Amino acid sequence: MPSADLKNAASSLPPNLLHPAAPAWRTADIEALFELPFNDLLFRAQQVHRANFDANAVQRSTLLSVKTGGCSEDCGYCSQSTHHDTGLEREALLPLDEVIEAAQAARDQGATRFCMGAAWRGPKQKDLEKVKEMVRAVKDLGLETCVTLGMLQDGQAEQLKAAGLDYYNHNLDTAPEFYAQVISTHSQADRFDTLQKVRDAGINVCCGGIVGMGESRRARAALIAELANMDPPPESVPINNLVTIPGTPLADAPPLDPFEFARTIACARITMPTSMVRLSAGRQQMSDELQALCFLAGANSIFYGDKLLTADNPEAERDENLFARLGLKAM
Ligand code: SAM
Ligand code: DTB
Ligand code: SF4
Numbered sequence: 001m002p003s004a005d006l007k008n009a010a011s012s013l014p015p016n017l018l019h020p021a022a023p024a025w026r027t028a029d030i031e032a033l034f035e036l037p038f039n040d041l042l043f044r045a046q047q048v049h050r051a052n053f054d055a056n057a058v059q060r061s062t063l064l065s066v067k068t069g070g071c072s073e074d075c076g077y078c079s080q081s082t083h084h085d086t087g088l089e090r091e092a093l094l095p096l097d098e099v100i101e102a103a104q105a106a107r108d109q110g111a112t113r114f115c116m117g118a119a120w121r122g123p124k125q126k127d128l129e130k131v132k133e134m135v136r137a138v139k140d141l142g143l144e145t146c147v148t149l150g151m152l153q154d155g156q157a158e159q160l161k162a163a164g165l166d167y168y169n170h171n172l173d174t175a176p177e178f179y180a181q182v183i184s185t186h187s188q189a190d191r192f193d194t195l196q197k198v199r200d201a202g203i204n205v206c207c208g209g210i211v212g213m214g215e216s217r218r219a220r221a222a223l224i225a226e227l228a229n230m231d232p233p234p235e236s237v238p239i240n241n242l243v244t245i246p247g248t249p250l251a252d253a254p255p256l257d258p259f260e261f262a263r264t265i266a267c268a269r270i271t272m273p274t275s276m277v278r279l280s281a282g283r284q285q286m287s288d289e290l291q292a293l294c295f296l297a298g299a300n301s302i303f304y305g306d307k308l309l310t311a312d313n314p315e316a317e318r319d320e321n322l323f324a325r326l327g328l329k330a331m
Contacts, residue, residue, distance in 0.1 A: 025228045025271050030221035033267050038259060042297050045266035048273045049298040058295065058323070059276060059331040060304035061113035061146065062106035066134065067093045067127075068310060071119035073150070075173075076182045076249040077210060077242055079310045080119035086247035088310060093118070096133055103138045106305060109316050110330055114138050115146035115169060115206075117309045121186070122151040132163035139164035146206060151186065151194045157201035167236060168198040169206040175222035178215045182250075195230070207234035208280065211264050212242035212256035220264055228271035236301070237268055237275045241282025243311045258286070262293040269298025276301045284312045288322050295328065 033041060049055055069090035074083040103114045116134055123131060128149075135145050147160065148169035160168065172191055173179070179188050198205055207230070209223045227237060241261055244251050261282075268277045278301035279294045286294075306315045314322075323329070 025225045027218065027222045027225045030224050030228075030267055030271060031218055033270060034217055034221055034263050038263070041263055041266045042293070045269040045298040046296055048270050049300070052273050053300055054331075056328050057300065057331040058328050059113070059278075059301040060111045060319075061115050061144075061278070061301065062102075062109070062111040062305040063115050063117060063303050063308050063313075064094075064099065064102045064106075065091075065119070065307075065309040066099060066116045066131070067091065067118035067120065069119055071150075072121045073185045074183060077213060077245065078119075078248065079245040081248075084245075084248045086245055093127060093130055096130070096137060099134045100137050100141070103141050103143060107141055107143055109305065111143070111304050112331070113144035113146055113167070114141075115148065115167070115303075117148045117169075118150070119309075120150040122153065123149045123156065128156055128159060132159060135160065135163040135165050139166075148206075151190055152197050154197070157197040157203060161201045161203050165203055167204045167206045169236075169238070170194050170198065171208050171210070171238065171240075172223060172226055173209045174213060174215055175219035176226065177222065178213075178219045182213060204236065205230070205234040206236035206238065208236075208238035208240065208268075208278070210240040210242055210281070211261065212253060212282070213250055214253050217260070220260075221267065224264070224267045224271055227268070233272045233275050235275060236278060237272055238278040238280035239265055239268055239299070240280040241286070243281050243285065243308075245311070258290045258293075261286075262290065262297045265294045265299050266297035278302065281308055281311065281313075284314050288325070291322060292326055295326065300331070 069080045069088045070082055071080045074081055079086045079088050106114050138145050144166045145164060146167035146169055174182055176188050195205060211220055242253055244253060277299050279299035280303055303313055306313055
């Protein structure tokens with residue numbers, strides 16, 4: 001189609017499908033980025049970052065597990081799967097007042113987004129009703145809202161949107177060729193199906209993955225290519241460094257070279273110039289220096305507060321201190 005026709009066709013689409021004609025990224029292109037000398041890669045990422053964002057501003061989201069453990073899925077990294085013996089205590093859906101209290105505390109600490117996670121394959125309608133109340137209440141506190149509830153059925157995303165949901169987190173997690181080695185109870189096609197429902201409902205997409213699971217560099221490049229080629233790319237891209245959980249199949253995965261982690265962030269920044277790239281799980285195990293390199297590589301968001309869902313995250317005080325030492329300001 002000639003480009004003028006493409007523009008006309010685009011103007012009749014709902015706003016969430018409008019996007020600048022983005023070139024498709026090939027895995028090989030991203031592997032070539034990974035292979036650049038470290039300084040060249042970080043310089044390029046920093047240039048892209050500065051062209052699109054305030055280079056010294058970092059957004060902060062706080063997580064709360066609203067329903068912990070007992071998940072039917074077998075994700076090889078996860079503390080919450082019933083397939084692994086991790087010793088995690090299963091908990092029922094939290095009452096609304098506890099969620100409000102946690103959201104208020106997060107807001108008072110300086111978070112601007114509150115993300116509620118549930119260890120479900122997907123929500124049942126009666127559970128969704130309760131999550132909708134949580135979304136409404138958190139929104140009323142003036143926070144941006146995000147939930148991660150697993151796979152959605154037809155109509156559920158629209159209900160969440162009507163309740164005031166701003167973001168839905170649903171990760172591609174790893175490269176298509178590595179996926180089945182990590183998860184067997186659902187496929188990446190299932191993940192795309194839910195992501196499309198989220199897009200169609202007009203909810204912002206938060207979608208990223210995990211590295212450090214023993215995947216190859218090519219697999220990391222393939223994951224970034226899949227994310228960058230989403231049309232449009234996710235508004236928010238969490239890059240998690242595996243937190244090894246005793247009792248899971250990935251408990252003994254060898255740690256990823258920290259420079260390779262920073263390279264992954266840089267590749268995400270270069271290929272998704274206007275997305276928020278979140279330095280996500282694994283910060284507790286990272287040095288301050290590695291985190292600083294990740295900000296230099298273009299990360300501009302973090303999970304903030306001393307817990308992720310079940311794993312530890314740096315205390316707010318350590319982050320405040322790091323921000324002060326680096327001259328970073330909250331977004
Ligand atoms: N059950 C929902 C799902 O799978 O989408 C939501 C919660 S799940 C815990 C959210 C994401 O957290 C996963 O997709 C994965 O990327 C990340 N994650 C889970 N366990 C992790 C771990 N041990 N280390 C790093 N990231 C992890
Ligand atoms: C995401 O990509 N990372 C967050 C959030 N989305 C829900 C979760 C990280 C979980 C880390 C392991 C845990 O706390 O159990
Ligand atoms: Fe369940 Fe999500 Fe954990 Fe997979 S990552 S086992 S779907 S909670």
